[in-house]
Amino acid sequence: MMKKFLLCCFSVFSFLVFGQTLSSQLSETTLKLGEPAEFKINISHLTGLEVQAAPKNEMLPFHFEILSDSVQNTPNLYTRVIKFQIFEEGKFKIPPIQIKVGDSILNTIPYEVEVINTAKKEDTINDIMNNKIVDLGFKEYWELYKLYFLGGLLLIGIIALIWMYIKWGRAKKSPPLLRSHQALQELEALKNKKYIENNDFRNFYVQLIDITRNFLSQQYGFPAKELLTEDLLDYMKGQNKIAEANEKILAEVFSRGDLVKFAKIIPSHSLMENDFDNIKEFVKRSYKDIEFENIRKHV
Known part of the structure; x- marks a missing residue:
C-alpha cells in the first residue's frame, strides 16, 4: 500500500x-x-x-x-x-x-x-486636418474641364453641320446645273437610238420635243406639258426667263416638230442633226439663264 x-x-x-x-x-x-x-x-x-x-x-x-x-x-x-x-x-x-x-x-x-458600436447619430465627426485652399492654374483647370470643353466644341460642330445642311444641302439636290445634266443624258440616250440614221424622223422629233418640254417644266417651272406649241411659245415670251436667242431656237424646233408629227414635211438628216445640236446647246446654256435671273431679282 x-x-x-x-x-x-x-x-x-x-x-x-x-x-x-x-x-x-x-x-x-x-x-x-x-x-x-x-x-x-x-x-x-x-x-x-x-x-x-x-x-x-x-x-x-x-x-x-x-x-x-x-x-x-x-x-x-x-x-x-x-x-x-x-x-x-x-x-x-x-x-x-x-x-x-x-x-x-x-x-x-x-x-x-x-x-x-459606440457611435451615436448625434455625434459630431471632426476632420483630422483642416481643409486647405489650393491655387489652381490653367493646367489644372484644363485637366478638370477639358472633356466639357471638347464636348462643347463637338456639339457646336454638329449644330453647324446640321444648319449648313438645312440651308444649302437640300438645295443642292436639284440645282439648275443638275437638271441640265439630266436632260443632256436623256438627249444622249435619244441619239443612241439612231433615229436620224434610220430616217425615223417622226419618233425622233416626238421624243426630242418631249425631252425639251419636260426640261422646261423642271428648269423654269413652265406648264410646258399642258400647253400647245403656240401657247407655250407665247407663255415663254411673257415670262422673260429665257434668252431671246434660245427662244428663237425653241420656236423653230417646236414648230418643225409639229409639222413632222402631222406629216406635213420630211426633214433632212442635216436638219435633224442641227435641231438636235441646238436643243443640246440650249440645255447647256440654260443654267446661265437661271443664274442671270437670280442676279436680276437681287438687284
Whole structure:
C-alpha cells in the first residue's frame, strides 16, 4: 500500500516537473469597432520539444483582422502574441486551438468576443486636418474641364453641320446645273437610238420635243406639258426667263416638230442633226439663264 502511494506521488511530481503547461489569455472580451486587442498563448516546460501550430496570421477566424503575429520560442518556453481588430458588430468565437508539442496535442480554451458600436447619430465627426485652399492654374483647370470643353466644341460642330445642311444641302439636290445634266443624258440616250440614221424622223422629233418640254417644266417651272406649241411659245415670251436667242431656237424646233408629227414635211438628216445640236446647246446654256435671273431679282 505504501509503495502505491509513493508511485502516485512520483507520477504527480513528474508531471508537474516534466509535463508541458499550456495557457492562453484574451486581453478583452468586449471590444469597440476597430479597437485593438491581444490574444496570447504560453507553453512552458518544453524541454526542447518541437511546437507545431497554425501558420502566421492564420490562427484566428475570418472576421479577426490581424495586426501582428509574433512568436518567441526557446527550449523551455513557447510564446505567441496575436494583435487583432474586428470591424463588424456582433459576437465572434475563438474556438479551441490545437497545438502539437512533440507527440502530444494540447488545446486552448474557447473564447467569445463581443463587438459593439459606440457611435451615436448625434455625434459630431471632426476632420483630422483642416481643409486647405489650393491655387489652381490653367493646367489644372484644363485637366478638370477639358472633356466639357471638347464636348462643347463637338456639339457646336454638329449644330453647324446640321444648319449648313438645312440651308444649302437640300438645295443642292436639284440645282439648275443638275437638271441640265439630266436632260443632256436623256438627249444622249435619244441619239443612241439612231433615229436620224434610220430616217425615223417622226419618233425622233416626238421624243426630242418631249425631252425639251419636260426640261422646261423642271428648269423654269413652265406648264410646258399642258400647253400647245403656240401657247407655250407665247407663255415663254411673257415670262422673260429665257434668252431671246434660245427662244428663237425653241420656236423653230417646236414648230418643225409639229409639222413632222402631222406629216406635213420630211426633214433632212442635216436638219435633224442641227435641231438636235441646238436643243443640246440650249440645255447647256440654260443654267446661265437661271443664274442671270437670280442676279436680276437681287438687284
